[in-house]
Amino acid sequence: MTPRLxxxxxxxxxxxxxxxxxxxxxxxxxxxxxxxxxxRWPHAAAIVIMIVALMWKPIRWxxxxxxxxxxxxxxxxxxxxxxxxxxxEGLTSCSGGSISGISVDDLLNPNANxxxxxxxxxxxxxxxxxSMAGWNVIASxxxxxxxxxxxxxxxxxxxx
Numbered sequence: 001m002t003p004r005l006x007x008x009x010x011x012x013x014x015x016x017x018x019x020x021x022x023x024x025x026x027x028x029x030x031x032x033x034x035x036x037x038x039x040r041w042p043h044a045a046a047i048v049i050m051i052v053a054l055m056w057k058p059i060r061w062x063x064x065x066x067x068x069x070x071x072x073x074x075x076x077x078x079x080x081x082x083x084x085x086x087x088x089e090g091l092t093s094c095s096g097g098s099i100s101g102i103s104v105d106d107l108l109n110p111n112a113n114x115x116x117x118x119x120x121x122x123x124x125x126x127x128x129x130x131s132m133a134g135w136n137v138i139a140s141x142x143x144x145x146x147x148x149x150x151x152x153x154x155x156x157x158x159x160x
Contacts, residue, residue: 001153002153004053004054004058006150006153007050007053007058007063007150009146010046010050010070010146010147011046011050011051011066012050013146014044014069014070017043017139017140018047021036021132024125024132028125030125034091034118035076035080035091035133036080036120038076039076039077040073041073042070042076043073043140050066058150058154060154063151064147066147067147067148067151071141071144073136074136074137074140074144077133077137077140081131081137083121084120084122084123084131084133090120094119094120
């Protein structure tokens with residue numbers, strides 16, 4: 001596989017995961033928790049890296065940045081899975097029923113429609129016993145491997 005094809009494969013994988021997250025949210029009605037939202041940002045970065053690499057000649061440091069983006073979302077996902085499984089405490093803003101971000105006026109107004117916080121320690125959806133956060137970890141580690149293969153191929157070609 002050429003470096004460009006590898007870049008496209010890794011970047012489009014992030015497009016697919018990010019698209020799936022938005023589909024679960026807007027079509028499936030599953031609102032994301034704080035950790036879910038944090039896992040999205042590195043995928044967005046990987047997509048930007050893919051676009052830059054495909055618009056110009058792919059270079060090694062872009063492959064490194066892509067791998068770091070994939071490893072970052074995988075790391076957040078590992079933390080999220082640990083929170084879901086009760087292996088460790090999660091963020092107080094999404095595991096303890098926090099009301100942060102809600103104004104005092106809305107809290108005191110009985111007519112205000114204040115949604116309950118989305119909890120990070122509850123699994124909203126799973127397949128084969130693996131939560132969305134777990135699938136993100138698995139896929140993102142695969143994308144990191146593809147970015148690493150891209151780096152290796154570019155290194156062999158001596159491209160920056």
